[in-house]
Amino acid sequence: MGKTIRDESTASAYWASVNTFCALSDVHVIADAPVGCYNLVGAAVMDYTDAIPYLENFTPTSLTEKEIASSGSSEIVRDTITKLQEPGRQLILVSSAESEMIGSDHERMLAMQFPLVRFFPSHSLGENEWQGRDRALEWLFKNFDDGRPAAVEPGTVSIIGPTYGCFNSPSDLAEIKRLIAGAGGRLKHVFPFESRLSDISDLKNSEVIILMYHEFGSRLGKLLNRPVLYGPFGIDETSTFIMELARLLGCEQTGEAFIAKEKQTVLAPIWDLWRGPQAEWFPTVRFGVVAAASYANGLKKFLADEMGMQCLFSHITEETDNTALREQLASVQPQFFFGRIVDKIYLAELDAKTRFIPAGFPGPIVRRALGTPFMGHSGAVFLLQEIVNSLYDMLFNFLPLNRLSEAGETPTQKPEWDAEAEEFLNEAVKKAPFISQISFGRELKKKAELLAIRQGKKTISKETVSLVL
Structure with a gap:
């Protein structure tokens, strides 16, 4: 018997191909897909929000029961292509799970009737979104490269990776651009996010390629045959990234000067936090991460x-x-959890005293502002700032507030605790995040005492604590 999948962790390769191709301004995507849910990506709700713009270069064929059950989708695909053809627009037809299930393969029909239209089998049923993006980027180069040998332009850098539906792309991209400029590089292309399809042939002319993510893009990186670096996290990795990029560009002195300036400006808040009293908390902070490879490892x-x-x-x-x-x-409950909406649901189901911080999709989160990076030196400052602010927020729970309480909520005569109940309470409190253990234990103890009074008991037993938990 196969394993039951509780929640999906990634989208399919269909969504990956649509989010990759639609980022190119001179491409129009035709999805061989049914009416309904497959229109959603064109209405800005992929992965709940992400503030994806309305995709004007996306058209589903709107398959119905007729095409799926009997006639097939060739006719409706032909009609859709005929309506959308115009000079300067490259049409790419993408299969969906439904069209793949009925065996729709339009390669032969397109070769005979629409030789300029390309067909991309998304493999929606067999690949996840990272595999889909990786293959889509490779496919674009193989199908649209001009075939000319590379003519490398010294000092140029191109970024590959940012596509629709990638967590925090705009802000992390802005940070990578800043690091490139600081290291002495000149940005050539951001592919596909800020590019045209015609730019793909020019990628191989870059002196250095930066892959934003570890989870996809490596196939295209290998085809380009240029030195490759990855988007960095933290202080040391970012400094190493700057110096390696500067070395590849022949700008070592520029890189060294940039890092020296970073320490005095961008990174100064980290030093200030490290010297402050809040640094005493850092060794006590327990955190967990569930995210794409770049973010989980970073x-x-x-x-x-x-x-x-x-x-x-x-x-x-x-x-x-x-x-x-x-x-x-x-x-075991972390104090901070960097994750997806499914993880936030798990925490809520368990009534966990954990501070949740979005770090991946799926999730109802908009990350379009440029001031919320996770990558680079700016990302290190932003992340540490968020954690310290959350720690101070948690301390608010320890303040001796004069709360309005209902009659009978505060016990007038507290019951006694037996040794077994106290030990059981202490073990339960240890599972809570360290900084919230005091408030959690206080709340749990109060609930147990109220329950014992309602039950008419003078002594609190392990059973009473279990009922409260």
């Missing part, structure tokens, strides 16, 4: 290896067993 490297916080777990989204993750959260 957050662990910065927060644990550099800042000295305790990483309880760091799971890569596409490999995560969500059922096992929920069981893990039931036994």
Whole structure:
């Protein structure tokens, strides 16, 4: 019997191809897909929000029961292509799970009737979104490269990776651009986010290629046959990135001067936080991560290896067993959880005293502002700032507030605690995040005493605490 999948961790390769191709301004995507849900990406709700713009270069064929059950989709595809053809517009036909299930393969029909239209089988049923994006980028180069040998322009850098539906892309992209300029590089292309299809042939003329993400883009990077760097996280990795990029560009002195300036400006808040009283909390902070590979590994490297916080777990989204993750959260709760909406739901189901910070999709989160990076030196400052602010917010719960309470809510005569109940209470409190253990224990103790009074008991037993939990 196969394993039951509790929640999907990634979107399909269909969404990946649409989000990749639609980022190109001179491409129009035709999705061989049914009426309804497959129109959603054109209405800006992929992965709940992400503030994806309305995709004017996206048209579904709107398959109905007729095409799926009997006639096939060739006729409706031909009609859609005829309506959309115009000079300067490259049409790309993409298969969906439904069209793949009925065996729609339009290669032969397109070769005979529409030789300029390309067909991309999305493999929606067999690949996840990272595999889909990786293959889509490789396919674009193989189908639209001009075939000329590379003519490398010294000092130029191109970025590959940002597509619709990638968490925090605008802000992290802005940080990578800033680092490139600081290291002495000249930005050539951001592909496909800020490019035209015609730019793909020019990528191989860049002196250095930067892949924004570890999870996809490597196939295209290998085809371009240029030196490749990846988007960095934290302080040390970013400084190494700057110097390696400067070395490849022949700008070592520029890179060194840039890092020196970074320490005095962008990175100054980290030094200030490290010298302040809040630094005493860092070794006590326990955190967990479930995100795409770049973010899962990057957050662990910065927060644990550099800042000295305790990483309880760091799971890569596409490999995560969500059922096992929920069981893990039931036994040990991090103080901070960087994750997706499904993880936030698990925390709510367990009534966990954990501060959730969005770090991946799916999730109802908009990340279009340029001031919320996770990558680079700016990302290190932003992340540490968010954690320290959250720690201060948690301390608010310890303030001795004069709360309005209902009659009978505060026990007039407190019951006695037996030893077994106290030990059981202490073990339960230890599972809560460190900084919230005091307030959690106080709340739990109060509830147990109220329950005992309602039950007419003078002594609190382990059973009473269990009922409260």
